Each structure stands twice: as structure tokens, then as C-alpha cells.
Amino acid sequence: xxxxxxxxxxxxxAPFDIVVYLLLAxxxxxxxxxxxxxxxxxxxxxxxxxxxxxxxxxxTYTFGEGGERAQSWExxxxxxxxEGVLYVRIRADxxxxxxxxxxxxxxxxxxxxxxxxxxxxTQMRAIGQGGSVITCIPHALKVVPLxxxxxSTPSVG
Amino acid sequence: MRGRGAALxxxxxxxxxCACAPGATLRAKQEFARFGTEVRWVYAEERTPDAxxxxxxxxxxxxxxxxxISTERAQSSVSRFNAAAAGERVSIxxxxxxxxxxAQAVYAETAGAYNPATGLLVDLWGFSPRHRADGYAPxxxxxxxxxxxxxxxxxxxxxxxxxRLLDFGAVELxxxxxxxxxxxxxxxxxxxxxxxxxxxxxxxQLNLSGIGKGYCADEGGAILRAAGxxxxxxxxxxxxxxxxxxxxxKDGVWKVGISSPREFSSRxxxxxxxxxxxxxxxxxxxxxxxxxxxxxxxxxxxxxTGYPVGASPEEGGAHIVCVTVAGGGAAEGDARATAISCxxxxxxxxxxxxxSGTFRAVFVWYDGAGKYTVxxxxxxxxxxxxxxxxxEIA
Numbered sequence: 001x002x003x004x005x006x007x008x009x010x011x012x013x014a015p016f017d018i019v020v021y022l023l024l025a026x027x028x029x030x031x032x033x034x035x036x037x038x039x040x041x042x043x044x045x046x047x048x049x050x051x052x053x054x055x056x057x058x059x060t061y062t063f064g065e066g067g068e069r070a071q072s073w074e075x076x077x078x079x080x081x082x083e084g085v086l087y088v089r090i091r092a093d094x095x096x097x098x099x100x101x102x103x104x105x106x107x108x109x110x111x112x113x114x115x116x117x118x119x120x121x122t123q124m125r126a127i128g129q130g131g132s133v134i135t136c137i138p139h140a141l142k143v144v145p146l147x148x149x150x151x152s153t154p155s156v157g
Numbered sequence: 158m159r160g161r162g163a164a165l166x167x168x169x170x171x172x173x174x175c176a177c178a179p180g181a182t183l184r185a186k187q188e189f190a191r192f193g194t195e196v197r198w199v200y201a202e203e204r205t206p207d208a209x210x211x212x213x214x215x216x217x218x219x220x221x222x223x224x225x226i227s228t229e230r231a232q233s234s235v236s237r238f239n240a241a242a243a244g245e246r247v248s249i250x251x252x253x254x255x256x257x258x259x260a261q262a263v264y265a266e267t268a269g270a271y272n273p274a275t276g277l278l279v280d281l282w283g284f285s286p287r288h289r290a291d292g293y294a295p296x297x298x299x300x301x302x303x304x305x306x307x308x309x310x311x312x313x314x315x316x317x318x319x320x321r322l323l324d325f326g327a328v329e330l331x332x333x334x335x336x337x338x339x340x341x342x343x344x345x346x347x348x349x350x351x352x353x354x355x356x357x358x359x360x361x362q363l364n365l366s367g368i369g370k371g372y373c374a375d376e377g378g379a380i381l382r383a384a385g386x387x388x389x390x391x392x393x394x395x396x397x398x399x400x401x402x403x404x405x406x407k408d409g410v411w412k413v414g415i416s417s418p419r420e421f422s423s424r425x426x427x428x429x430x431x432x433x434x435x436x437x438x439x440x441x442x443x444x445x446x447x448x449x450x451x452x453x454x455x456x457x458x459x460x461x462t463g464y465p466v467g468a469s470p471e472e473g474g475a476h477i478v479c480v481t482v483a484g485g486g487a488a489e490g491d492a493r494a495t496a497i498s499c500x501x502x503x504x505x506x507x508x509x510x511x512x513s514g515t516f517r518a519v520f521v522w523y524d525g526a527g528k529y530t531v532x533x534x535x536x537x538x539x540x541x542x543x544x545x546x547x548x549e550i551a
Binding site for chain 1: 439
């Protein structure tokens with residue numbers, strides 16, 4: 001009975017309690033969003049891409065800012081723009097690859113290469129449209145998101 | 158109430174924070190063009206003090222395995238077997254012997270759906286290592302100038318589909334005081350008249366690309382366990398993956414994405430599964446292929462038709478477009494995934510059901526008319542692509 005009197009006198013919730021409960025609800029909602037919603041719907045937006053040949057970064061492109069060639073690769077990488085798409089051709093010792101970068105859509109795809117008749121690298125999904133890496137094995141060339149590959153989320157297939 | 162409320166809230170916050178296990182720094186070492194793909198070892202930096210030494214062991218072992226089975230190396234066991242005449246006995250290395258032994262077991266288990274004796278058909282359709290390289294030029298009598306724009310000569314298709322060339326079970330394997338050996342069956346040859354009217358003899362050709370990466374994953378696993386490595390994964394071309402434990406999750410379980418075989422949506426993975434300390438093997442028609450007249454010709458040759466899966470005129474395009482196998486050995490898993498890719502839907506369901514105590518699987522079936530269905534008996538998995546219908550392998 002004393003406790004009931006106490007609650008009646010002091011009220012069910014003190015102001016500080018309400019603040020704490022609201023903070024707790026916000027924390028739970030944030031955790032739910034990060035670990036459930038964002039994961040479910042996927043966040044495939046890349047900030048840009050990095051092109052590596054034999055493990056060496058030769059070119060980087062940041063959406064909204066443009067591309068940058070590594071110093072020793074300046075003469076081996078050319079750029080041209082057609083209908084709003086930037087085509088970047090990289091000539092490695094083993095051959096050449098050409099990327100198509102759509103800054104407006106924030107996507108990067110392997111447009112062409114002389115690696116083989118099949119050009120398997122041109123069949124890979126665009127980074128920014130579900131793809132996470134584009135690889136040209138014969139040329140040891142790899143295109144990865146600018147922020148790097150996420151090793152914590154392995155993928156098969 | 159105020160004191161209890163604050164204490165309750167603090168406890169809940171603490172519990173929520175505890176749910177996020179402390180992160181570990183993951184590093185990767187990788188090499189290109191091993192088995193025609195990228196091989197990567199991901200490890201927890203803080204818990205792998207001798208990473209360089211372990212990586213040196215992994216690369217040395219994978220190099221030795223590739224040297225024994227690669228058809229790009231003239232002195233490999235497989236190359237020498239392929240060059241041998243019908244009836245000839247060929248000495249082979251230990252790795253080739255072990256792989257061929259596993260291959261024969263899976264060949265029998267799958268009633269020939271996995272068949273590494275399709276080497277000539279693989280070459281005919283343009284999926285040998287020499288076709289991957291820049292500077293490909295026709296060399297064999299059956300080569301086309303551009304194999305992505307013209308179908309193979311029907312005479313060679315019929316000849317290389319001859320049962321004598323595909324009877325992998327008839328290959329004799331053994332070991333004696335001289336070492337391991339393989340004997341090419343005496344009748345494993347055909348003759349085809351070339352454009353010049355000359356009779357050319359072709360014998361059974363083996364291709365272990367459907368099991369090699371898996372075998373390498375098994376061997377890599379032995380090295381990692383011997384080195385006391387408990388965390389990370391060893392990934393061979395994303396088609397064979399040895400999973401250890403995830404250092405960043407409380408239960409060590411990884412969440413692994415399974416790549417979408419088609420662009421159903423913008424999602425990269427059509428499904429995810431949770432696993433640790435196991436092997437995953439994936440086979441699919443979307444990594445190496447070309448399209449001609451609206452038909453996809455991929456690198457997986459169906460030994461029951463002689464065509465790439467789904468491409469034979471009788472199939473109407475219906476086929477399994479991708480499969481992931483979890484559990485069992487990696488070499489077996491690699492071969493099983495290849496086998497399931499070559500099966501019809503009913504056959505695949507029966508096979509997965511019959512062996513659910515050994516491995517679990519998820520595969521995507523395409524009916525040839527625009528509809529895809531996912532079949533699974535994986536234990537912990539999630540379908541990410543909500544537009545796909547799911548049925549249980551039960």
C-alpha cells in the first residue's frame with residue numbers, strides 16, 4: 001500500500017525516466033535499421049571505384065569529382081566522354097580494358113577488353129547495380145569500390 | 158520508479174551494445190590466375206601472427222596442385238593422360254590420383270552427371286584455358302575463328318559425344334611400386350575425318366576444373382588447421398570457399414551472400430546463408446558464357462547432351478542456372494555442384510534429398526519460359542530476392 005501511495009504521489013514516470021526510455025527506443029530503432037532494414041534492402045551505392053592491375057592501384061574515380069591516374073600510368077590511361085558516359089581505357093602489359101563510368105547513375109561497368117573472345121569481364125554486373133567487384137583475370141585487373149572491398153561479408157558464386 | 162527506470166534503461170543499452178561483438182581487422186592475401194581465377198585468403202590480423210608464412214604454404218600447395226592437373230602445363234598428370242593413346246598406362250602424381258579417386262566416387266554417386274571426361278567437348282565449345290587468353294587462334298581441326306559467333310561442327314559434336322570418350326568410370330586408377338597410375342580405356346578413342354580428308358584420332362580427354370578448386374580448398378584447410386588458424390576464409394574463385402569462424406560475430410558464424418545468377422533486381426545476392434567451419438561450393442551458368450541467337454552457351458557441359466547446360470535444342474532453355482552446396486568435403490562439393498548443374502529438376506531434387514545427411518543445397522531452376530524458382534534444404538538461410546518463389550527440398 002505504501003508503494004501505491006508513493007506512485008500516486010510521485011507519478012508513474014518522472015521526467016528523467018521518460019527521456020531515458022525515449023533514448024532507449026531510439027537506440028533500438030537505430031539498431032533495427034542498421035542490422036535489419038539496411039541489410040535487407042542492401043546498400044549498393046559506391047562512392048567511386050579503384051582500378052588495380054596486379055595489385056597496384058592505377059586509377060581512381062570518385063563520383064562527382066572525376067578520375068585520377070597513378071603517376072606512372074598517366075600515358076597508359078586515356079579518357080573520353082560520349083553521351084554523358086566516361087570511357088576509361090587502361091593499357092596494361094597483358095592488354096587493355098575499357099571501363100564505362102556513368103557519374104549520374106553512379107555505376108561502373110567493364111565496357112570492352114581484348115582479354116579473350118568471350119570477354120568474361122564485360123559480363124559482370126556493374127558496380128553500383130549489384131556488382132561489388134569486376135575482375136579481368138587474364139589482365140590481372142580488378143575494379144573495386146573506392147572504399148575498398150568488404151571482407152566481412154563474403155560471397156559465393 | 159525513477160531509479161528502477163534508469164537502471165532498466167542502462168541495462169538495456171548495455172545489452173544492446175553487447176550484442177555487437179568487438180570487430181576484428183580482416184586482411185586479405187590474394188593471387189590472380191590460379192586455376193584461371195582469383196584465390197583469396199582472408200584472415201583476422203590480430204589472431205594470425207604468421208600470416209606471411211601461412212600464405213607462402215598456401216600458395217606453394219596450390220601451385221603444386223595446379224602443376225599436377227592443369228591442362229596448360231604439358232607435364233601435368235592430366236596433360237600426359239590426355240596425350241596418351243587409348244589403352245596406355247600413365248604415371249600420375251598423388252594429387253591427381255586423389256582428385257581422380259574423388260571424381261570417380263562422385264561420378265558414380267551422381268550417375269555420371271559429374272563427368273570430368275568431357276575435355277573434348279569443353280574444348281569444342283570454347284571453354285578451355287586457351288580460349289580464355291588473348292591471342293587465341295584456331296589450332297585444332299574443329300576450331301572456329303570466333304567460337305562465340307558460330308556453333309561447333311555437328312560432326313565433331315557427335316564424335317565427341319561418343320560414349321567411349323565419356324566413360325570415365327572405365328578409367329583404371331591404381332598404385333604400385335612405381336607410384337600412382339591411370340589407364341586410359343582401350344576403346345576410348347574415335348576417328349574423325351578433317352577438312353583435308355585425313356582421319357584424325359581423338360582419345361578421352363580429362364578436365365578437372367570441376368573439382369580442382371575444391372580439392373585445393375581441402376588442402377588449404379589442412380594447412381590452416383595445422384597452423385592453428387581458426388578465423389577467416391579461403392576463397393577460390395568464389396566457387397569453392399572454406400569457411401572458418403568469423404572473428405567479429407559472437408558465435409563465429411559468417412553471413413555469406415550467394416550471388417544472383419541474373420539481374421532480378423539491383424541486389425547482388427539472391428540469398429544469404431549463415432555458416433562456419435564448413436565448405437561452400439557454387440556452380441553457375443553466368444560467369445563464363447557467350448550468347449548466340451538468344452541462347453546462352455556456358456562453360457558447364459552436360460555430359461548427357463554434349464551441350465552446355467540448358468543449350469541443347471531439346472531442353473528449351475530449362476536448366477539449373479546456379480547451385481550452392483554446403484557441407485561435406487570441398488572436392489566432393491565442387492564436383493557435386495557441377496553435377497547438380499547438369500541435372501534436371503526432378504533428378505536434382507531426388508539427389509539432394511537422398512544425400513541431405515551429407516550436404517545441403519540451394520539451387521535456382523529456370524523453366525525456359527521466364528520463370529525462376531529457388532529450391533533449398535539449407536539449414537540457416539534467407540531469401541533476399543523476394544520476387545523469387547521458394548520451394549523446400551523435402
